[in-house]
Amino acid sequence: MTDIYHYMFLNEQLSSSGMPTAEQMKSVAEAGVQVVINLAPQDVPHPLPDESELVNALGMEYINIPVTWRAPEAEALTRFMDAMAARTDKKILVHCEANYRASAFIMLYRVLRLDWKKEDAIPVMEKMWNPEDFPIWDKFINEQLAKS
Numbered sequence: 001m002t003d004i005y006h007y008m009f010l011n012e013q014l015s016s017s018g019m020p021t022a023e024q025m026k027s028v029a030e031a032g033v034q035v036v037i038n039l040a041p042q043d044v045p046h047p048l049p050d051e052s053e054l055v056n057a058l059g060m061e062y063i064n065i066p067v068t069w070r071a072p073e074a075e076a077l078t079r080f081m082d083a084m085a086a087r088t089d090k091k092i093l094v095h096c097e098a099n100y101r102a103s104a105f106i107m108l109y110r111v112l113r114l115d116w117k118k119e120d121a122i123p124v125m126e127k128m129w130n131p132e133d134f135p136i137w138d139k140f141i142n143e144q145l146a147k148s
Contacts, residue, residue, distance in 0.1 A: 001031050006099035008128060013088075016102040016128075017095045019046060022054055029058035032091050037083060039076075039096040039105060041066035046097070061090075067101045072140045081109045103128040104137065108144050118145060 001007055005018035019040065020028060025048065028036065036055045040047065042064075048054070055062035063083050067076045084092070094102040107125040110116035131137040 001027050001033075001093075003027075004095075006128060008099060008103065010106065010124070013091050014106070015093050016099050016106055017093065018098045019044070019048060020093075020095060022048060025051075025054055026058060028093055029060055033060055033093045034090040035061045035063065035087050035092045037063045037065065037080065037092060037094045037102075039065055039067045039080065039094065039101040041068060044097045061087075067096070067105070069097075069101070070136060072101070072104075072137060074144065077105060077108060077144060080105050081113050084109050085113060098129075100129045100134075100137070104131060104141060108141065111145060111148050118148070 001015065001017075001024070002009075004020045004024045007015065007017040009015050015033075025036075036051075038051060052062045052064065065076050065079050065083065067073070094106055096102045103125045107121045110121040110124075111118055125131075131141050
């Protein structure tokens with residue numbers, strides 16, 4: 001799994017990454033992942049063709065919560081957090097195109113649902129990217145964090 005673009009091991013139950021290839025998705029299953037949550041819409045430049053079918057054929061649960069890069073929505077975040085909360089006993093890979101959406105949503109989940117301190121959760125996300133470089137995402141994240 002560590003060969004997946006922008007892969008990040010977070011703990012024994014959770015990792016995040018950019019878009020895996022079909023071959024890499026096989027290694028995800030072999031690593032014991034039970035749930036794959038894809039935050040990329042199907043119209044990204046390099047989607048994994050038939051990802052849902054592949055993931056299910058490999059014995060994992062597949063969830064797609066499309067998050068538009070230029071317009072992230074609180075509703076998608078809520079769906080993501082609910083999906084995560086319903087699967088706390090599962091080993092999960094959250095991915096998108098480059099691990100920007102995924103790392104941001106995981107950080108927000110940790111703060112808003114798991115009561116992590118912002119100063120603990122934000123630096124994990126910032127190992128991958130800095131939302132300040134993307135004003136739409138910086139605004140979205142700050143609006144969500146204001147709810148904590």
